[in-house]
Amino acid sequence: ESITLEMNSDDELIFYTDGITEITNKEKIPFGKNALFNSFQRHINEDLQSQVDLILQDVKDYIGEEKINDDISIIILKKK
Numbered sequence: 751e752s753i754t755l756e757m758n759s760d761d762e763l764i765f766y767t768d769g770i771t772e773i774t775n776k777e778k779i780p781f782g783k784n785a786l787f788n789s790f791q792r793h794i795n796e797d798l799q800s801q802v803d804l805i806l807q808d809v810k811d812y813i814g815e816e817k818i819n820d821d822i823s824i825i826i827l828k829k830k
Contacts, residue, residue, distance in 0.1 A: 757829040762798075764790060765827075769820030775813050785812065798826050 757763065766786065773781050789808040793801045802824050809822065 759829055761829050762794070763827045765823075765825040767821050767823045769818075769822040770809060770824065772820065773809060773813055773818065773822065774816065776816055781809055781812050798828055801826055 755763070771781055771783050771786055775781075785808070786805070789805045790801070792808075793804040796804060805824055806822070
């Protein structure tokens with residue numbers, strides 16, 4: 751299936767694996783889509799690499815000492 755998106759200058763598109771939204775803290779509560787969206791919004795004014803780094807830091811802060819048992823990947827595309 752193909753999808754076509756219209757993007758304006760400075761629009762961003764984020765791709766992520768389910769490992770990010772499904773990762774849990776010590777109470778076994780998933781990070782979830784809302785937390786990912788909130789993290790993305792908090793860091794949207796940063797450059798792309800910083801956005802990715804800061805979102806991943808938010809995930810790590812959320813899980814604390816819990817192990818990462820799944821892949822966690824983020825790709826952010828920005829139209830110039």
